[in-house]
Amino acid sequence: MGIAISNLSVRYGAETVISGLSLDIPQGCFFTLLGPSGCGKTTLLRTIAGFAPASGGQIRFGGRDVTELPPHKRAIGMVFQDYALFPDKTVADNVAYGLRARGEKGGGVERKVKAALERVGLGHLLSRHPAALSGGQRQRVALARALVIKPTVLLMDEPLSNLDAKLRVQIRETIIELQREANITTVFVTHDQEEALSMSDLIGVMNKGKVEQLGTPQQIYATPRTGYVADFVGAANRTEVAVRPTAPGRVEVDVAGSRLLATDALEGPAEHGLLVLRPEDLKISSAPVAGLQSLPATIRGRQYLGARTSYSVECAGGLVLNAEMHGAGHDAFLPGAAVHLGFDPAAARVIRS
Amino acid sequence: MNPSALRSPWPWFSALALALLGVFVVYPLLYIFTASFFGDGGSGWVQLMHDGRSLAAIGNTLVLACVVTLCSTLIGVPLAYVSARFRFRGKLLITLLPLITLVIPEVVTAQTWLMILGNNGVITRFLKGHGIFLPSFYGWFGLITSMSFIYYTYVYIGTVAAIGKFDAQLEEAAQSLGTAPVRSRFHVMLPVIRPAILASALLVFTMVVGNFAISTILGHNVPLLSVAIYQAAVAEGASNLTMQSTLASTSVLIVMGLLFVNRRIIAGGRYEIVQGRGAKPQPLKGGQGVLVSAAAGVVVAISLLPLVTIAVGAFTVSRGPVMRWGEWTLDNVARVFITAPGPLVNSILYAGIATLISVAFSTLVSYLVVKKPNLVTPLIDYVSAIPLALSGTVLGVGLLASFNDGFLSLTGTSTIIVLAYVIRRMPFGMRNGQAILHNIPNSIEEASISLGSPPFRTFLRVVLPMMLPAVASAAILTWTTTVSELSASLLVYSGGRETLPIQIFRLIDSGLMAYASAYGLVLVAVILLPVVIATTVFKVDLFGSK
Numbered sequence: 050m051g052i053a054i055s056n057l058s059v060r061y062g063a064e065t066v067i068s069g070l071s072l073d074i075p076q077g078c079f080f081t082l083l084g085p086s087g088c089g090k091t092t093l094l095r096t097i098a099g100f101a102p103a104s105g106g107q108i109r110f111g112g113r114d115v116t117e118l119p120p121h122k123r124a125i126g127m128v129f130q131d132y133a134l135f136p137d138k139t140v141a142d143n144v145a146y147g148l149r150a151r152g153e154k155g156g157g158v159e160r161k162v163k164a165a166l167e168r169v170g171l172g173h174l175l176s177r178h179p180a181a182l183s184g185g186q187r188q189r190v191a192l193a194r195a196l197v198i199k200p201t202v203l204l205m206d207e208p209l210s211n212l213d214a215k216l217r218v219q220i221r222e223t224i225i226e227l228q229r230e231a232n233i234t235t236v237f238v239t240h241d242q243e244e245a246l247s248m249s250d251l252i253g254v255m256n257k258g259k260v261e262q263l264g265t266p267q268q269i270y271a272t273p274r275t276g277y278v279a280d281f282v283g284a285a286n287r288t289e290v291a292v293r294p295t296a297p298g299r300v301e302v303d304v305a306g307s308r309l310l311a312t313d314a315l316e317g318p319a320e321h322g323l324l325v326l327r328p329e330d331l332k333i334s335s336a337p338v339a340g341l342q343s344l345p346a347t348i349r350g351r352q353y354l355g356a357r358t359s360y361s362v363e364c365a366g367g368l369v370l371n372a373e374m375h376g377a378g379h380d381a382f383l384p385g386a387a388v389h390l391g392f393d394p395a396a397a398r399v400i401r402s
Numbered sequence: 403m404n405p406s407a408l409r410s411p412w413p414w415f416s417a418l419a420l421a422l423l424g425v426f427v428v429y430p431l432l433y434i435f436t437a438s439f440f441g442d443g444g445s446g447w448v449q450l451m452h453d454g455r456s457l458a459a460i461g462n463t464l465v466l467a468c469v470v471t472l473c474s475t476l477i478g479v480p481l482a483y484v485s486a487r488f489r490f491r492g493k494l495l496i497t498l499l500p501l502i503t504l505v506i507p508e509v510v511t512a513q514t515w516l517m518i519l520g521n522n523g524v525i526t527r528f529l530k531g532h533g534i535f536l537p538s539f540y541g542w543f544g545l546i547t548s549m550s551f552i553y554y555t556y557v558y559i560g561t562v563a564a565i566g567k568f569d570a571q572l573e574e575a576a577q578s579l580g581t582a583p584v585r586s587r588f589h590v591m592l593p594v595i596r597p598a599i600l601a602s603a604l605l606v607f608t609m610v611v612g613n614f615a616i617s618t619i620l621g622h623n624v625p626l627l628s629v630a631i632y633q634a635a636v637a638e639g640a641s642n643l644t645m646q647s648t649l650a651s652t653s654v655l656i657v658m659g660l661l662f663v664n665r666r667i668i669a670g671g672r673y674e675i676v677q678g679r680g681a682k683p684q685p686l687k688g689g690q691g692v693l694v695s696a697a698a699g700v701v702v703a704i705s706l707l708p709l710v711t712i713a714v715g716a717f718t719v720s721r722g723p724v725m726r727w728g729e730w731t732l733d734n735v736a737r738v739f740i741t742a743p744g745p746l747v748n749s750i751l752y753a754g755i756a757t758l759i760s761v762a763f764s765t766l767v768s769y770l771v772v773k774k775p776n777l778v779t780p781l782i783d784y785v786s787a788i789p790l791a792l793s794g795t796v797l798g799v800g801l802l803a804s805f806n807d808g809f810l811s812l813t814g815t816s817t818i819i820v821l822a823y824v825i826r827r828m829p830f831g832m833r834n835g836q837a838i839l840h841n842i843p844n845s846i847e848e849a850s851i852s853l854g855s856p857p858f859r860t861f862l863r864v865v866l867p868m869m870l871p872a873v874a875s876a877a878i879l880t881w882t883t884t885v886s887e888l889s890a891s892l893l894v895y896s897g898g899r900e901t902l903p904i905q906i907f908r909l910i911d912s913g914l915m916a917y918a919s920a921y922g923l924v925l926v927a928v929i930l931l932p933v934v935i936a937t938t939v940f941k942v943d944l945f946g947s948k
Contacts, residue, residue: 098848098852100848100851119410119856119857120848120851120852121851121852121853121854121855121856121857121860122854124854125852126852126853127848127849127852129845129848129849130845131843131845133843133845133846133848133849134846134849135846135849135850135864135868136846136868137867137868146850146853146855147853147854147855150850150853150854150855150859151854191849194849194853195852195853198853198854204852
């Protein structure tokens with residue numbers, strides 16, 4: 050079932066962590082709360098779970114108001130950053146715990162536990178204790194434990210951040226598979242944009258207790274609505290510009306002494322805006338390229354990263370932009386070289402500052 | 403408070419805990435504070451100023467505490483240093499020291515000193531036979547000797563821990579800069595371990611101030627504070643509530659002042675103690691090794707003396723106060739088990755119940771304080787630490803005065819003895835419980851709740867099993883210390899409710915050392931049995947968590 054949050058506030062003492070937040074997460078959706086630490090994403094997750102009490106507003110699971118319901122009655126499945134396995138219980142007993150709390154007994158429990166652990170590839174570790182498992186195995190057990198009770202919603206609090214990079218990618222896939230299979234509404238909290246972009250149906254980028262932008266991964270990355278979102282999801286060059294409307298959907302802006310065309314994403318009339326340029330949308334060349342508008346610039350520094358090279362480029366008036374080059378000859382430009390920065394007007398978006 | 407918060411059981415438990423602590427800890431304390439100001443002869447504090455004997459008791463107590471603290475430090479620190487830094491013959495014995503002080507009740511120690519050096523003591527009589535007359539062991543000489551040889555272990559334990567944590571690279575750095583090894587030790591190591599030494603020295607000071615058993619058995623003509631409190635409380639027909647309250651308040655104020663200083667030192671020490679690689683103990687060979695082994699051996703032998711003496715005394719024939727060494731009998735032991743088993747039964751019963759209550763209460767309350775904080779839990783935390791500032795005598799006086807009649811009359815019951823036990827040992831259970839709970843992440847509990855287990859069941863099914871090893875070791879330590887409790891129970895017990903320490907105390911008072919030895923030996927066995935079973939059968943780590 051879906052999750053509907055309306056006008057939610059959460060306060061700790063005098064401090065307001067979340068105020069007036071509304072959000073609709075459709076049934077079966079993989080929803081990610083993305084943001085830096087302290088933005089309120091974990092608090093929001095814990096309020097959905099019932100561990101942090103709401104000071105105002107409403108939370109509904111599939112139409113049922115759960116705002117005042119204690120967490121153990123909400124039928125949630127929760128996965129924690131530190132796995133939170135019961136150290137004195139075996140893997141099988143950990144997974145059976147929720148079933149037993151629901152009063153289930155006997156062979157049915159055993160069968161379900163075995164099936165759940167086999168599903169995450171750990172059917173052979175039933176009688177181990179958590180201390181004898183690797184980090185990845187622990188998180189798989191935690192996942193099996195949360196899903197075996199067939200919860201109404203699945204809540205995950207940074208479940209991958211204690212794992213190393215390779216395992217992270219593996220477990221990501223496991224999570225997605227299990228989520229699709231169970232078709233369970235999922236709220237996933239992370240500060241890692243790559244995780245958010247690769248796993249989610251919908252992303253809510255959070256900032257200071259508010260959802261700053263809600264959208265599909267493509268929408269969030271390609272059309273950020275605020276400077277904060279643009280900067281947090283993928284690197285972005287941002288600069289304040291004066292704006293003059295031209296054709297519908299197009300504006301004219303002044304950048305580093307040049308007059309250029311950009312896409313209008315201002316959502317209303319404005320005289321100033323924030324020009325957003327993704328580094329990978331900037332093409333460095335020694336001469337202007339036909340079909341692209343271009344800025345004269347000088348290479349100031351570069352970092353060779355194997356598959357790509359990241360350049361720091363200075364334009365007229367001291368404006369410094371980041372540009373990333375891929376493909377053959379991506380490392381061809383050296384510091385001090387005079388170059389041209391080319392980009393398509395569609396890739397240059399002006400948003401409200 | 404949020405209305406949904408009141409539906410969980412924890413706020414109610416907090417309220418209940420605070421109410422219990424209020425009635426049984428705060429109320430008695432306030433009662434004696436108030437009683438010290440009002441009385442038949444005016445304020446107790448004015449009376450005190452004109453009471454030469456009481457003033458002398460306070461002065462003597464402070465002098466005694468200073469001297470014993472100094473002696474204990476002079477024995478404890480060097481012993482700690484050699485055992486942390488060197489290897490030598492008999493070192494294993496020194497590491498057993500904590501266990502020794504734990505199992506020998508002070509009343510037994512005092513008794514054995516008397517059996518050896520008292521007026522009828524083995525050595526006294528032997529020397530008298532050769533025309534040598536020792537000074538009387540009663541008084542300053544006996545007090546300082548016997549207390550120093552008990553309390554140095556606290557300095558030893560505290561210092562060993564600090565030296566173990568001391569980063570030996572600091573010392574090496576000092577030597578690399580051209581300082582001689584001995585100098586570098588003094589200049590680099592001493593300042594770093596000083597907070598630990600000071601803290602344990604202060605602990606010794608407070609223990610001397612609160613000491614009752616040795617003070618009263620060996621004090622004789624030296625008036626001391628806790629003895630004065632006890633005498634004011636039990637004086638036949640002339641029990642002086644104002645004076646006993648004033649003296650008890652004085653004791654509380656002294657100890658509170660010292661605990662405050664102690665907190666400051668420990669708070670400062672956090673920044674000073676450099677954690678690092680401890681030095682590897684170096685073997686001591688030749689003359690040096692023999693010397694250190696001998697010195698350490700003497701200290702350990704004196705610590706062990708009580709155990710040997712009562713073991714022999716328990717099976718020795720006696721006529722009144724005179725021991726007939728060399729003549730053996732089972733009569734003394736038979737008395738403990740057959741003729742007069744009351745004290746043994748009472749001790750096991752009261753200490754058993756007190757241990758159960760104390761462990762259950764401190765486990766639940768430390769859970770509240772650490773995991774379910776609300777407006778009142780910090781207050782609960784503070785109040786539950788108050789008994790640290792109350793010596794057994796003060797607590798006994800407080801309970802006796804507060805629950806004599808009125809809304810809760812407990813005088814003459816077994817309940818008040820159990821209550822005294824529980825209150826005295828509660829802070830240790832609390833500290834232990836809180837330490838272990840800080841190591842259990844909140845997410846474990848939340849995982850259980852998210853799986854549908856209600857909060858209280860989560861506590862029972864998930865948190866409690868994880869706390870169990872620590873709770874078991876707390877239970878055993880509580881048992882060992884309650885079984886040997888004397889000073890509070892001596893004030894609140896009534897006829898027929900004697901415990902083993904009380905019985906031993908009374909027998910010593912009558913000079914019946916052989917019987918006292920038999921009860922003492924059984925007491926040590928009662929203390930030791932759970933320790934042995936726990937460490938060997940259940941593999942409980944009693945000292946690791948300290």
